[in-house]
Amino acid sequence: MCFMFSVKFETQKFVEEELSNINMPEMKGKEGRFQYTITDVKITELNLTHADLQFIPEVGLLFDVQNSSITLSFHRRILYWFFYDTGNINASAEGVNINTILNLIRDDDGRLKINNITCDARIDKMKAQFSGTLGRVYDFLASFLTSGMRFLLNQRICPALNHAALVHVNSMLETIPVRTEVDQYIGIDYSLIDDPVVTSRSLDMNFRGMFFDLSHQNDTLVNYAVDPVIREYDRMVYLALSEFFFDSGMFSYFTAGIFQMDIVNEKMPKDLEMLLRTTYFGAIMMLNPALVEAPLSLQLAVNSPPKTSIKTSGATVVMTAIVKVMVLPPGQPPVQLSSMTMVYTHIHTSFFYFFRILLDFFDSNMCKVSGDWTKRGVQIPLADGMDFIEEVVEYHNGFIVIGANLHFSKGLREMIAGNTEMEPETNTV
Numbered sequence: 001m002c003f004m005f006s007v008k009f010e011t012q013k014f015v016e017e018e019l020s021n022i023n024m025p026e027m028k029g030k031e032g033r034f035q036y037t038i039t040d041v042k043i044t045e046l047n048l049t050h051a052d053l054q055f056i057p058e059v060g061l062l063f064d065v066q067n068s069s070i071t072l073s074f075h076r077r078i079l080y081w082f083f084y085d086t087g088n089i090n091a092s093a094e095g096v097n098i099n100t101i102l103n104l105i106r107d108d109d110g111r112l113k114i115n116n117i118t119c120d121a122r123i124d125k126m127k128a129q130f131s132g133t134l135g136r137v138y139d140f141l142a143s144f145l146t147s148g149m150r151f152l153l154n155q156r157i158c159p160a161l162n163h164a165a166l167v168h169v170n171s172m173l174e175t176i177p178v179r180t181e182v183d184q185y186i187g188i189d190y191s192l193i194d195d196p197v198v199t200s201r202s203l204d205m206n207f208r209g210m211f212f213d214l215s216h217q218n219d220t221l222v223n224y225a226v227d228p229v230i231r232e233y234d235r236m237v238y239l240a241l242s243e244f245f246f247d248s249g250m251f252s253y254f255t256a257g258i259f260q261m262d263i264v265n266e267k268m269p270k271d272l273e274m275l276l277r278t279t280y281f282g283a284i285m286m287l288n289p290a291l292v293e294a295p296l297s298l299q300l301a302v303n304s305p306p307k308t309s310i311k312t313s314g315a316t317v318v319m320t321a322i323v324k325v326m327v328l329p330p331g332q333p334p335v336q337l338s339s340m341t342m343v344y345t346h347i348h349t350s351f352f353y354f355f356r357i358l359l360d361f362f363d364s365n366m367c368k369v370s371g372d373w374t375k376r377g378v379q380i381p382l383a384d385g386m387d388f389i390e391e392v393v394e395y396h397n398g399f400i401v402i403g404a405n406l407h408f409s410k411g412l413r414e415m416i417a418g419n420t421e422m423e424p425e426t427n428t429v
Contacts, residue, residue: 011053011063015098016046018164019070022156027148037077038089038145045071048096055198056101065098070123072149091146093153095124100161104203110178110191112205117165119158126150186211186252201233209241211249213256221251221305226398235392235403242399243308250306250317259302259321264328265295272298276325280337284327287335297326297334303341312395319344 024041050066070093077086098121105115126146178191190207197204213219221244228240253259263272276296284291299322306319320343326334388404 012048012051014164015051015063015065015161016048018160019043019046019157022153022160024074024149024152024156027145027152029148033081035079036145038149039075039077041072041074041149043070044073047071055200055203057198057200060101060103060198061203063098063100063102065096068096068098069094070096070153072153074149089128089145091126091128091149093123093126093150095122097122097124098157098161100158102165104196104198106192106195110189110193110208111176112173112192112196114165114170114173117162119161121154121157123150123154126153181214182211185214185256185258186249187214187217188212188249202230204230209245209248211245211252213252216255219255221248228396228399228401230401232394232401232403235390236405237388237403239402239404240399241402243310246308246310246315246317247305250308254302254305259306259319261300262297263300264297268296268298280325280327283337287327287337288329291327291329291335294330295328297324297328299324299326310395310400311397314395315400316345 020043022043027036027038029036046068047070048065048068050068052062052064052066054062054064056062072091072093074089074091075086076089078084099119101118103115103117105113107113126149128146128149179187179189181187189210189212193206193208210220210223223242223244225242225244225247228242230238230240232238273296276298280296281292284294301324302319302321304320306317309316309318320341322339323342324339325337327337328334387407389407391402391404394401394403
C-alpha cells in the first residue's frame with residue numbers, strides 16, 4: 001500500500017540518520033606483544049536494503065531490518081616491540097538485524113505519544129582491512145579487534161533508536177496542537193479520546209473532532225451521530241467526519257451569538273430598502289404617516305442551532321430563523337412591522353465547499369458574519385514538512401470520508417529539528 005511504502009521509506013531514512021550519528025568510545029588494550037588504541041570510529045555507510053514496516057495488532061508498529069550491512073572507519077595506533085604504526089581501518093558489519101516495536105498511546109493532553117520501544121539488535125559478523133606499512137602483519141589482530149567493535153556496536157544501536165523515538169519524535173509530537181482557535185469566536189478540539197488501535201492493516205485513531213465557543217468552552221453538544229466506518233485502504237490517510245463534527249461547529253457559532261444580524265442605515269442595500277418600503281408602506285401609513293421616511297431595520301436571527309444531515313447523495317443543512325422588519329422612529333423605541341419564521345435548507349454534494357452554506361444564508365447577508373472562516377476552512381495540524389495530496393471525498397450515511405496521501409518535503413530528522421523552533425504547518429479542508 002502507498003501508506004506503508006512512503007512511511008517505511010521515511011522511517012528507514014530516519015533510522016539510517018540516527019545510526020550514522022552513533023558515538024563509539026575509544027578502545028585500548030594489549031594482546032601479546034601488541035598494544036593498540038582505536039579512535040575516531042565513524043559509520044560511513046548504511047545499507048538497510050531489507051527493511052520492512054508492519055502493523056502488529058494490539059502491539060504497535062514494527063520496523064524490521066534483516067541481513068543488512070554497515071560500513072565503518074576508524075583510526076589505529078599500534079605498538080609492536082619497538083615498532084610504532086598508525087593508520088586507518090575500514091570495517092564492515094554484515095548480517096545486521098534490528099527489530100524495533102513502537103507502542104503508541106494517548107498522553108494526558110490527548111496527543112499521540114510513543115509510550116515505549118522494544119528493540120533487539122544483532123550483528124552476525126564483522127571484518128576489517130588494515131592499511132599501512134605493517135598491514136599484513138596485523139591481519140591476525142583483525143578478528144580480535146572486530147569482535148570488540150561488533151560488541152560495542154551491538155550495545156549502541158538500540159539506545160540510539162530508543163533516544164530518537166522517546167525524545168526526538170515525542171518532542172515533535174508535542175508541538176502539534178490538539179486544541180486551538182479557529183477565529184475570534186470558536187475553537188476546535190482534535191485531541192485523541194482513547195489510545196490508538198493497531199490492526200493488521202491500519203493505525204486507527206479516534207479524535208474528539210468538536211468545535212467550541214471560546215467564551216463558553218465548557219458548553220458541549222451531545223453526540224448522537226453514527227460512528228464512522230472506514231473500509232478503504234488505497235490512500236495513506238483517511239479522515240472520517242460525522243454529522244457531529246459539523247453540528248458542533250454550527251452549535252458553537254450559535255452559542256457565540258453570531259447567527260444574527262441587524263441590517264439598518266448604510267448596511268442596508270438600496271434595492272432592499274426600496275423593497276421593504278414598498279411592501280410595508282400601507283402598514284406604516286396606518287401606524288403613523290409621519291414615519292414614512294423613518295429608517296427601516298431588517299433583523300435576522302437563527303433561533304436554534306443549524307442541523308446537518310449527510311447521505312450518500314450529499315450533505316444538507318437546515319436553519320430556522322426569525323426575520324423581523326422594524327421601523328425606527330427618531331428618539332423612540334423601534335416599532336415592529338412584521339415577524340416571520342423562515343426555514344432554510346441547503347444541499348451540497350461537494351465537501352470542500354460544504355461550509356459555504358453560511359455564505360448563502362438569507363441572500364448572502366449572513367456571510368458577513370462568518371464568511372472569513374467558511375472561505376478559510378478548518379485547519380488540520382501537521383508537522384512542518386508534511387502535506388496532504390491527491391485528496392478524494394466519499395459520502396456515506398451519517399458521515400463523510402476524506403482520503404489523501406502524505407507528501408514528505410522533509411525527512412523526519414529535519415522535521416524534528418524544525419519543530420523545535422517553529423509552529424506546526426497546517427492543512428486546510
